[in-house]
Amino acid sequence: MSQEILSKLNANHISDISSSRNEPEWLKDYRNSSFSVYDSLPIEMSPLYNKYTDAKKMDPEKVSLSTSTTNTIPSFLEKRLGELENETCIIQIGTNIHKINLSDDLKSKGLVISSISDAIKNNSELIKQALESSNSKDDKFTALNNAAFNSGVFIHVPKNLVLDKPIHFLSCLSDDGMSTISRNIIFADENSKAVVVQELYSPKTTTQQAYLELLHTNLASNAHLDVTTLQMMDQHAVNFSTRRTDLAQDAKINWYSGLFGTMLSRYKIDYFLNGTGASSNDSEVIFGNNDQSFDIQTNVNHESPSTEGRVVEKSILRNKSKSLFKGMIRIKENASKSNSFLSGRSILLDKDAKSDAIPGLEIFTNDVKATHSASVAQIDEEQIFYLKSRCLSHEEAERTIVEGFLEPLSRKMSFQVRAWIAYLIESKWDNRELTINTDEELAKFVEVEETRYNEDAEIEQHYKYR
Structure with a gap:
């Protein structure tokens, strides 16, 4: 077992992984x-963003890497793993794939869920395609992941397959203190439809542990993918995630992110709308407390005409927590009749909380609609x-205002995703363990969301009886 700290990573360690x-x-x-390439790049590529970033909070002297980690299941995960026993899922603990649960029926229909190592052997062309689409010169941590990934997950939804139930993808850092560099790939073929739920955990530790991820998602023509990422890691951990999503003609992706854990979360997200009629919808909810820092960069690249992009980020910050939102809409020369919206908004609950937003537009053609906005208050x-005059306590008043702040965003989510995020916000507010175990308490949130005010239903009723 080869082991090294990140600051001393060298070519020999890379060879050992291979x-x-x-x-x-x-x-x-x-x-x-x-x-x-990794050795030659700075931590932050853009001089504009460099003075804001907290990426240096990840100490390369404390991040330990290994070709393999312990496969012991952290005790706090046992309940959640029991709940996933009969679900379509893949469970990753450290660098090890603990379990893949895939029914014979779905196997016969062509659904593939495997480790990245098995996919390199059995689906080499798709893996090559994903790796070649990633340019290591774009970012230091993209280069690091391409060079040193020691684990990963591969999901392939075949042509015309429509999945009724979600695919659960759960990753947890190992309890031996080792960090994980994960290369995750999702392919959705033509006319397919699926829901993927990603859960990120880590054990409680006094040392700095990192989950470094590069997630590539590729949607073929008319594919439809809903992805939910729930990051619930311990506040001694670090989470760096680089995402790239490529969409072909009429493909559509809805991505919902709830970021709650870690001392530092750095997300670099790129959508490439390559085909006519492609559409991406990205919704991000951040809740920070203590000294947490969230660094989010979301770019929407319109490469073809009549494409649509929507990015909405909302941060709730307490104590001395910080958020940095960097967003960019790029509409290329051939992308006329495209429509794009970008918004970053933060609400500060304490005077020491801080938020910065740097939205931008780059438009190279006419006949488009594009707008961006940012607010911090x-x-x-x-x-x-x-609200206190209506018999609410100060804390209840704050919670009510926060719920109203998130309401326009949550309406775009399914009731299950809204329930998860509402439950995690409540857990964090009360300093409870961050998890989405489907116990009785979480079931109450789901019930509330199922019966929530339905704006579309009222509109339909209005026209029906007009």
């Missing part, structure tokens, strides 16, 4: 070329006073 997995020569060359004391 050798331990009997990887082909083309992949060894890919790793080595990516590693040579503290809670209005008059609103607090009004």
Whole structure:
């Protein structure tokens, strides 16, 4: 078992990873070329963003990497794993795939769920396609992941397959203190439809542990994918995630992110709307407390005409927590008749909380609609006073205002996703463990969301009886 700290990562460690997995020569060359790029790049590529980023909070002297980790199941996960016993799922603990649950019926229909190592052997063309689409020169941590990934998940939804139930993808850092670099790939073929739920956990630890992820999602023509990411890691951990999503003609993706854990979360998200009629909808909810820091960069690249993009980020910040939202809409020369919206908004619950938003537009053609906005504000004391005069405590008044702040965003989510996020916000507010165990308490949230005010139903009723 080869082990090294991140600051001393070298070509020998990269070779050990390849050798331990009997990887082909083309992949060894890919790793080595990516590693040579990693050494030469700064932590933050843009001078505009450099003075704001907290990426240096990840201490390379404390992040330990290994070709393999312990496969012991952390005790706090046992209940959740029991609930996933009969669900379509893949469970990753550290660098190990603990379990893959895939029914014979779905196997016969062509659904593939596997480790990245097995996919390199059995689905090499798709893996090559995903790796080649990732440019290591774009970002230091993209290069690191391409060079040193020691684990990963592969999901392939075949042509015309429509899944009724979600695919659960759960990752947890190992309890031996080792960090994980994960290369995750999702392919959705033509006319397919699926829901993927990603859950990120880590054990409680006094040392800095990192989950470094590069997630590539590719949607073929008319594919439809709903992805939910719930990050619930311990506040001693670090989470760096680089996402790239490519969409072909008329493909559609809805991505909902709830970021609650870690001392530092750095997400770099890119959508490439490559086909006419492609559509992406990205909704991000952040709740920070203590000294947590969230660094989010979301870019929507309109490459073809009549494409639609929507990014809405909302942060709730307490104590000395911080958020940085960097968003960019790029509408290329051939992307006329495209429509794009970008918004970053933060609400500060304490005077030491801080938020920065840097939205941008780059438009290279005419006949498009594009707009962006950003706001950072503290809670209005008059609103607090009004709610307290209606017999609410100060804390209840704050919670009510926060619920109203998130309401327009939550309406775009399914009732299950809204329930999960509402439950996690409540848990964090009360300093409870962050998890989405479907116990009786969470069931109450689901019940409330199922019976929630339905705006569309009222509109339909209005026209029906007009």
